[in-house]
Amino acid sequence: MAERTWFGNHGVVKFALKGETPAVVSLAKDLEVTATGEYEELYALGSTIRQDVAIHTKKATVKFKIMKFDPSNCDLWMMLDPDHTTGDYEMASTSKVQMYDVEVYLDRTSSAGDNVKLTITDVYFENLPFSVNETEWIGLELDGVGAGLKLSNEAYTP
Numbered sequence: 001m002a003e004r005t006w007f008g009n010h011g012v013v014k015f016a017l018k019g020e021t022p023a024v025v026s027l028a029k030d031l032e033v034t035a036t037g038e039y040e041e042l043y044a045l046g047s048t049i050r051q052d053v054a055i056h057t058k059k060a061t062v063k064f065k066i067m068k069f070d071p072s073n074c075d076l077w078m079m080l081d082p083d084h085t086t087g088d089y090e091m092a093s094t095s096k097v098q099m100y101d102v103e104v105y106l107d108r109t110s111s112a113g114d115n116v117k118l119t120i121t122d123v124y125f126e127n128l129p130f131s132v133n134e135t136e137w138i139g140l141e142l143d144g145v146g147a148g149l150k151l152s153n154e155a156y157t158p
Contacts, residue, residue: 006116010107012156013064017075018099018122024158027067029139033104033118034061035149060149062102062120065139075100076140079125097124100144105156117154122147 013031014022037058042051066076078084081092100123106116123146132138 006106012105012108014103014105015066015075016101017078018101020101022101022103025064025066026069029065029067030141031064031104032062033120033149035059036061060120060146061144062104062123062146063141063143065141067137067139069140076125076128076142079128099124102144102146108156115153115156117152117156119150119152120144120146120148121150 008031011028011031013025013028015025016022035058037055040054040056042053043049044051069076077089078098080089081094082096082098083092083094102120102123104118104120106118107114109115123144125142125144127143129141130138131141
């Protein structure tokens with residue numbers, strides 16, 4: 001793959017309950033994926049220079065807004081009750097957490113090797129915020145924490 005530029009309006013976000021096939025989010029914006037961890041530096045007697053560095057508590061955070069969704073059939077509502085089957089979605093008194101998988105393509109290129117794909121697995125979302133402001137589109141701002149992050153250059157498949 002040759003060096004190239006990337007433009008944010010060409011990307012695609014796919015989203016699903018863990019273990020299911022991710023489907024394209026029809027309108028997503030303001031995407032951010034960050035790999036983080038906590039670093040520990042080792043200093044020893046007899047030297048003021050750092051001797052080693054270790055990392056622990058690795059995770060991947062993912063943020064994006066869903067700007068178009070079907071309120072009667074939205075996997076996101078499952079965070080209220082991971083065991084929901086039918087009817088209204090209601091916050092359940094369970095400690096079980098609904099997990100999701102998120103796939104991000106930086107382009108819609110269907111040629112192998114011409115894309116960057118980020119796969120964030122085992123994602124949980126702590127909040128389900130509805131922000132309603134006058135004269136603005138209403139979106140669902142998702143801010144999640146994933147256990148895994150994979151970067152590849154797989155071709156986008158609709």
